[in-house]
Amino acid sequence: MVYEKAIHFDDIDMYLMKHILDFMYSSHYTLRGGKDVPTTGYCDHTTAALRRGPINSSGIFKRKCPCSGKILSPSHLMSHIRIYTIADYFGMSDLKTYCRQGTQDVLHVYWDDEELDLADALEEAFISTPEGDCGIRSVLVDTLKEHPGLWVNEGDVQDWLDDNPKVREKVDPDPDTLVLKP
Secondary structure, eight states: OOOOOOOOOTTSOHHHHHHHHHHHHHSOOOOSOOEEOOSSSOOOOSOHHHHHSOTTGGGGGOOOOTTTTOEEOTTHHHHHHHHHHHHHHHTOHHHHHHHHHHHHHHHHHHTTOGGGOHHHHHHHHHHHSOTTOOHHHHHHHHHHHHOGGGTSSSSHHHHHHHHOHHHHHHHOSSTTTTOOOO
């Protein structure tokens, strides 16, 4: 009789599993790619108006970016959500907290980036996590509340919210105030 010293997870990407193991041994994991968020200057990630405004416009808020010094990419969003889902399955609350923070960081910096695939991230988070687990879900809902420009008109996020009225109600309790339809 031959025994194979391996565990097979057919539905889990091997890179995601590597990040989970990295976290188990070192209490962190590092996703590939991304850009370094500068450690100097003021945070101008909250609103697009500050990015496109006068060069010193972000200085009026006088706060350092909470993500400064981190290496982030829009592509990291889906990885954090998928690792969060696996962490939930294995009951790894510290890893879930780490993933939640990673998701917050990516959304803080890249909330308006075209490469973000926010509708896909919403679908993944709301299908793959238990309904009672609001950790990653609340991060996404809070981002949509903070930046209604992501969903008020047409687009993938608007379509996703139309297909998920319970989430839409959390994002926009009074739908007559923001949605602009022709």
